Amino acid sequence: MTVGPVEIGQRSETVRRANLGAIVRELHAHGALSRSELVARTGLTRSAIRSLVGELVHAGLAAEGPATRLGTPGRPSPVVQLVAGSAVVVALDIAVDSLAAAIVGLGGRTLARVRIERSREHSSVDEIAADLTGLARTVLGRRPAAEPVVGIGVAVVGVVRRSDGVVSMAPNLGWRDIPLGERLARALDLSVPISVANEADLGTLAELRRGAAVGADDLVYISGEVGVGGGVIVGGRPLTGIAGYAGEVGHMPVNPEGAPCRCGSVGCWETEVGEDALLVRAGLMPGGGRAAVDTVLREAAAGSATAQAALDHVGTWLGFGLASLVNLLNPQLIVLGGRFGRMYPFVTRALHAELDRRTLPAARSLVTVIPTSLGVDAPLLGAAELALEPLLADPAQWVRPRDTLPELKSA
Amino acid sequence: MTVGPVEIGQRSETVRRANLGAIVRELHAHGALSRSELVARTGLTRSAIRSLVGELVHAGLAAEGPATRLGTPGRPSPVVQLVAGSAVVVALDIAVDSLAAAIVGLGGRTLARVRIERSREHSSVDEIAADLTGLARTVLGRRPAAEPVVGIGVAVVGVVRRSDGVVSMAPNLGWRDIPLGERLARALDLSVPISVANEADLGTLAELRRGAAVGADDLVYISGEVGVGGGVIVGGRPLTGIAGYAGEVGHMPVNPEGAPCRCGSVGCWETEVGEDALLVRAGLMPGGGRAAVDTVLREAAAGSATAQAALDHVGTWLGFGLASLVNLLNPQLIVLGGRFGRMYPFVTRALHAELDRRTLPAARSLVTVIPTSLGVDAPLLGAAELALEPLLADPAQWVRPRDTLPELKSA
DNA sequence: CAGAGTTTGTGTTCCTCTCCACCAAATCTG
DNA sequence: CAGATTTGGTGGAGAGGAACACAAACTCTG
Structure with missing residues (x-):
């Protein structure tokens, strides 16, 4: 519900720009909206909406269509939509x-x-x-x-x-x-x-705009591929850090006694929850990729204790690392993406147990863990x-x- | 250099408010500034500065004083200052x-x-x-x-x-x-x-506004008292999380084999770097407070191997936990506050060694660790x-x- | 010490944007 | 079908900042 920071030293032109941006952003996020919905969402007046939408239409960025019948009294409001092309x-x-x-x-x-x-x-x-x-x-x-x-x-x-x-x-x-x-x-x-x-x-950005995390202004996304990556949204804005390197959760040290990591360190989160950690514990060769992970999941579904133990290991360590993130960032939502999304049903019990054990109750009670809704x-x-x-x-x-x-x- | 997010649906009044806020914020942060410096800092025109400063003076929030002689040619610019009272x-x-x-x-x-x-x-x-x-x-x-x-x-x-x-x-x-x-x-x-x-x-906020971290828009502050607390500034704004619980770095799990923590969990960062962890390792009774910590520091300065070993333990674990924060947040600056500020000279070697070992080089090269400049x-x-x-x-x-x-x- | 050059304050004018009030249009309800 | 309700359209008013021209104050140079 807020737009980005506006530079100090504003002029009226800046206002126009910000308002135009607000309208385009709303339309981009929500698809087609009637003018009156735009009025409600942006807080701008009808006159302003009219003028700004008119300008967008004139520039070809937006198009107005006939009103949709809502069954409510009053003059119907034309529907505005961005022109994808x-x-x-x-x-x-x-x-x-x-x-x-x-x-x-x-x-x-x-x-x-x-x-x-x-x-x-x-x-x-x-x-x-x-x-x-x-x-x-x-x-x-x-x-x-x-x-x-x-x-x-x-x-x-x-x-x-x-x-x-x-x-x-x-x-x-x-x-x-x-x-x-x-x-x-x-x-x-x-x-x-x-x-x-x-x-x-x-x-993370996709999840926030188009996926399962729409509306979650404080969000952590964990992507499990070969390595483990992550992204953080803070107050609706992506966390980049000073140079853009932020979000390298895969290399948070979690286990002082852990295994060497590709990054040169030892005991990174990735060494406990990464793809190879799962495969090796499940008795498979490392480097098997997506197909091998699916094999483990199939075996676990079929009742293999070894496979389930490997998944429990990953789930527990996922919870361990996520506990750090919850205590540090107090997020509203954690989205498990990549391989973790598919693993979700098999790791959720161990994950939640560890999360319950290691997070502050206040922060714990506010966070939800869900699998991604977007694919590759x-x-x-x-x-x-x-x-x-x-x-x-x-x-x-x-x-x-x-x-x-x-x-x-x-x- | 930016003000807070402005609500969508701006009006001219919003512009005035934002500009007035920008001026007051600059004056609050930097103390006395000449009008021409305000022009340069805010990007507003002389006319706008004149009008807005005039309003602040009229309201009693600011006062204009005589110009300071700078030795540069040109008409001197009156100095504006906020009225503390x-x-x-x-x-x-x-x-x-x-x-x-x-x-x-x-x-x-x-x-x-x-x-x-x-x-x-x-x-x-x-x-x-x-x-x-x-x-x-x-x-x-x-x-x-x-x-x-x-x-x-x-x-x-x-x-x-x-x-x-x-x-x-x-x-x-x-x-x-x-x-x-x-x-x-x-x-x-x-x-x-x-x-x-x-x-x-x-x-953290004080450090950002008045302390050693002025101008550091991506900042981590670690405060060591009896427990370990922390604060994070992201893009110039305090990280609060969804409810304000963010920054509880003391309870990041770091050691699966660690000791029980007051929070109910096990192996929290606090159990390795907190006051009692230091005291016990230095052979003192836990709960000794600030005086006991000072004793350890004195002993280490006098050459006690036990005291230095205890400090090395804390330094190493400080580096371990900070590595997580560096990889996750890519900060520009880490400020060690509270007891950690006083410990700084004694833990810096172990801390940096661990940080070097466990952080991604790209993020490591951009971060500086300093002790606090503010006291209690x-x-x-x-x-x-x-x-x-x-x-x-x-x-x-x-x-x-x-x-x-x-x-x-x-x- | 006087004039040139530079920088900044002052005041006016202009432009743009938003808001408000009024009227018109379209739809639902009884 | 008439009234109620909601929304769109239009023009005028108000407010804020930018641009410009001019005045003031200071430094530098000869």
């Missing part, structure tokens, strides 16, 4: 086992999407950049019309410096200090801003949201400024 | 071993202050409320003139629900679900808003800042609205 972004996802690209329009509609499997051997920047460029061209070709592209968002399994899109570390890819943003910007050659962020952080595409959707952010924050840039009012008056 | 708050602090009260004026000047020792036996709400009321009356009597009181801020060693000032748990006081805000409001009978918050959270009064100052917050956010409420401009014109 008025501005689109390219979303890219570099996951451990796959690459994906999508075209997503204003309002959040996916206009085109493609995902390919990726062998873990081919992880050089050149190969991945080339593959992604190909995917991007594919989806750009598949979009219905020549919708204008206003941004590129990239999700990547690695630690990313937000300011310039440098991947400072990605163990799954073997990358260190790779200027991914720059590389992809050059390869795609679209001359629009490019934003790169961590896959889990973007999954969560980071991809989050990347789209990230790329759309500038447009939502300041739609005025895309609105032709001062020839709307006379036209409105004469119309 | 124009609005004051009552700050209260319920610490483990002491109670304190202060009168703090706009701009942050402490006009009166008193602190008394408290025996740990007398911890009932009635006793503490009575003592605090007495202290408050004392400082209110000592203030120079009859400055108007605009708020009350309370720091307490316990977990506090921000919305209504209920202390949900305070092991040091033996409290559970105590409506402290309500009790104190009734006892003080000042008919001004009262805000209650955790002592460490308020220490940090929470008290933070309580004052908390109580002043509404005034800073919207000084327009305290400004007589619309009789300034005519006067300015005729003057």
Whole structure:
């Protein structure tokens, strides 16, 4: 219910921008809304809504449709909707086992999407950049019309410096200090801003905007893939930290007696709840990927004590780590994503037992743990949201400024 | 450099309010500033600054003094300063071993202050409320003139629900679900808003505004008293969580094999780095308080291997827990407060070694660990800042609205 | 010591945005 | 079908900040 911080030193133009942004944000989040609903949601007057919506319509960003019959008395209110084709972004996802690209329009509609499997051997920047460029061209070709592209968002399994899109570390890819943003910007050659962020952080954003966490302003998302990632929403805003490295929950030290971690440390959370920890305890080979995890789940469902013990181990340690997060962040919601989402029914008992044991009652009573509602595409959707952010924050840039009012008056 | 989030649905009045707030906030944070410095800092024009400062002066919240000679060419700019006596708050602090009260004026000047020792036996709400009321009356009597009181801020060693000032748990006081805000409001009978918050959270705020962390928008503060508390600043804003319970770092589980904690859990961070952990390892009796800690530090300085080993243990575990926070929050600064501030020189080696071992290099390279620069009064100052917050956010409420401009014109 | 240059305060004018009041339109209810 | 209710449209009013021109005060230079 609040928009981002407004810079000090406001002018009337700033007000217009903020109000336009508020309207676009509401429409982006909730889909079609009648004018009167916009009045109620934003607190703006009918006159202001009329003027601003008129401007959006004139700029082609929004369209007004006929009123929906509600059965209530009073003049029906026309329904306003963002035009998905008025501005689109390219979303890219570099996951451990796959690459994906999508075209997503204003309002959040996916206009085109493609995902390919990726062998873990081919992880050089050149190969991945080339593959992604190909995917991007594919989806750009598949979009219905020549919708204008206003941004590129990239999700990547690695630690990313937000300011310039440098991947400072990605163990799954073997990358260190790779200027991914720059590389992809050059390869795609679209001359629009490019934003790169961590896959889990973007999954969190997607969950907040389109998934199970809509409306949860204080949120923790844990993504279990090969490694363990996470994202945090604080007061409705993504937690980035000073450089964008925040949310690396997988490398919280939890066990002083633990096993060595890929990051170089010992006893990281990931070494207890990561994919390989589960597989090894279940008697399987490490590195088995998603299929192996599903095997464990099937075995547990069939009554295998070994499989269930492995899942209990993961569940207990999940609860152990989550207890830290609950006591530290006092979140409203914890969303388990990635493999954890599928494991959820098998780990929930151990997880909750540990959480009950180790969290402060006050904070415990307010938090709910749920599985993700988005599939593998969560980071991809989050990347789209990230790329759309500038447009939502300041739609005025895309609105032709001062020839709307006379036209409105004469119309 | 940013003000708080502005509600959607802005009006011109909102703009004025935000700009007035920005000016007051700058003056509150930096003390005296010339008009031209205000222009530079806020981005507002000279005209706007003139009008807004004029209004503040007219309302008595600010005063303009003669220009300071800078030796630079050009017309000198008058210096604007907040009038500390124009609005004051009552700050209260319920610490483990002491109670304190202060009168703090706009701009942050402490006009009166008193602190008394408290025996740990007398911890009932009635006793503490009575003592605090007495202290408050004392400082209110000592203030120079009859400055108007605009708020009350309370720091307490316990977990506090921000919305209504209920202390949900305070092991040091033996409290559970105590409506402290309500009790104190009734006892003080000042008919001004009262805000209650955790002592460490308020220490963090004080450190951010008045201490070693000025300008650090992503900050972690760890306060070591009998227990271990903490506060987090994210993007310049205090992290509260959904109900205000955030920052309970003392109860992050860190050691599955650890000792039982007062909170009912096992292996909390507090059980490894808290006061008693140090004392017992140094061969002293637990519960010795500040004096006992100082004894350990003296012994270590004198070369005692036992004392230094105990400090190394604390330092290592401090680093272990801080590593979680660094990987999770990617802060710019970590401030060690309370007993940790005094321990700093003795634990820094072990702490940094552990931090180096367990944090992601990217995040590690950006974070600095420093001891606090504020003394025991940090929470008290933070309580004052908390109580002043509404005034800073919207000084327009305290400004007589619309009789300034005519006067300015005729003057 | 005087004039040039620089910086800042002052006051006016203009622009933009929002709000308010009134009227018109569309729908439901009895 | 008439009244009630809700909402949209329009024009005027009010408020706030920006831009501009001018005046004032200070430093620097010769």
